[in-house]
Amino acid sequence: MPPRLRLLPLPRRREIVCQQAVELVTDYLEDALSRADRRRFEAHLAGCPHCTEYLAQMRATIELAGRVTPEDLTPQMQDEFIALYRQWRADERREG
Amino acid sequence: MQEDTDSELLVRLRAGDEQAFVILVRRHHAALLRLASGYVPNLAVAEEVVQDTWLGVLRGLDGFEGRSSVRTWLFRILVNRARTAGLRERRSIAIGDPGRAVDQSRFDAAGAWASPPERWIEDADDRLHAAKLAGRLRSAIDELPERQREVVTLRDVDGLSSEEVCSALAISESNQRVLLHRGRSRLRQVLETEFGRA
Numbered sequence: 001m002p003p004r005l006r007l008l009p010l011p012r013r014r015e016i017v018c019q020q021a022v023e024l025v026t027d028y029l030e031d032a033l034s035r036a037d038r039r040r041f042e043a044h045l046a047g048c049p050h051c052t053e054y055l056a057q058m059r060a061t062i063e064l065a066g067r068v069t070p071e072d073l074t075p076q077m078q079d080e081f082i083a084l085y086r087q088w089r090a091d092e093r094r095e096g
Numbered sequence: 097m098q099e100d101t102d103s104e105l106l107v108r109l110r111a112g113d114e115q116a117f118v119i120l121v122r123r124h125h126a127a128l129l130r131l132a133s134g135y136v137p138n139l140a141v142a143e144e145v146v147q148d149t150w151l152g153v154l155r156g157l158d159g160f161e162g163r164s165s166v167r168t169w170l171f172r173i174l175v176n177r178a179r180t181a182g183l184r185e186r187r188s189i190a191i192g193d194p195g196r197a198v199d200q201s202r203f204d205a206a207g208a209w210a211s212p213p214e215r216w217i218e219d220a221d222d223r224l225h226a227a228k229l230a231g232r233l234r235s236a237i238d239e240l241p242e243r244q245r246e247v248v249t250l251r252d253v254d255g256l257s258s259e260e261v262c263s264a265l266a267i268s269e270s271n272q273r274v275l276l277h278r279g280r281s282r283l284r285q286v287l288e289t290e291f292g293r294a
Contacts, residue, residue, distance in 0.1 A: 017207030022197045026277035030258065032269075050212035054198075054284075060217045061284045065237065065252035067230045073125045077143070081121045084147060085114055088154045 016044050021051045025058050102166035110157055121150060124167065127254045128174050134238055134245045135182030145181050149174040164263050171250060171264035182242075197281035214292025229287060236286040237279075244279035247272055252280070 016024070021044050027033050028041050045052050073081075100108070100119070108116035128149060132142040152173045160169055202211040219225040237248055246265055250256045256264070262272050 017203075018209045019198070019200075019203045019207035022281070023277075025197070026273055026280060030273055030276070032273060048209075050209040053215065053217075054213045056217055057213055057284050057288065058280060060220055061233070061280055061287060062252050064220060064226070064230050064233050064287075065248065065283065066255065067226070068130075068234045068237070068253050069126075073122055077125075078118065078122070080147070081150065082114065082118060084151060085117045085154065088151060089112070089114075 016040050018044075018048060018051055021045070021048070022054055025055055028055075029058070029062075103162065106157070106160070106166055109154075117150075117154075120166075124170055128170065130253065131171065131174060131246070131249050132178045132181075134249065135178040135242070141181060142178075145174065145178045148177050148181075152177065165260060167256070168260045168264045171256070171260075172266075175246065175265060195278065195282075197277065198285070214288050214294045216287055216291040216293070219291055225291075229291060232290055233283060233287065236283050240279050240282060244275050244282070247275040248279035248283070251276060 021041060024033065024037065024041050028038065033041060045055065100116070102120065102123070105116045105120050109120065125146065128146045129142055132145040132149075133139065136142050136145060149170065153170065156173070160166075164172075202209065204210040216229075220229055237245060237253070240248060247261055247267075250261045250264060251258065258269060258272055261267075262269055265272075267275075
């Protein structure tokens, strides 16, 4: 009786579909996929231009996020920080 | 002239060197302010949180044992304070949604793309356009649920490693990846919606 079960498709060996691929992108980029999953993911990409584009867009999104620039410290704020430091030193001396 | 590392500056700071403090603040202020901004309603409150963080740094100087990087330590202090301040200001935290990377409706019954990703990357090559994309991305990051925003800001904007982020936020590697995945997926979707063309 058990041999018949082998005829059923084994889920672990099945090819992945697009909807699954998009959920694996971060694990793929973070190098957190098992070797088997990585192979399946890459096999899917090789045959799917849409998911290839999707992966490229995720990479571009990350790259663009790295270009988001913060406000620099204004001279006025720097003075406030120096005042903060001096206040702390003065308190320290009084307590210590 | 080569600048001192954070650890070297900390040694100088412990010895009472005011200039070391100024260099440290200048180096990390922007990243701290940006992260703080996501928790609180306006810049003024964010600046208070950052000041409060530096005061926490000074007070905690003797307790810092160097088991994590200085930067990780700074972010950990900031996150704790910003969360408290955010609660006070907003009285509610956005909880991460269990959403999918891409809306279900865009796939057919077999799970293949029915409405494939619209193209927009090519526009990012153009400098003017890239600035527009980055600007839109910035507000999209601010609109992410809190946990996702923390992870995406630290990893992708500030460039911390996954280890540093896990340590700063006290979360596991797998949680960090889930939050990163949801956050990045959401950002990609925003860019596609605004700039994509089929």
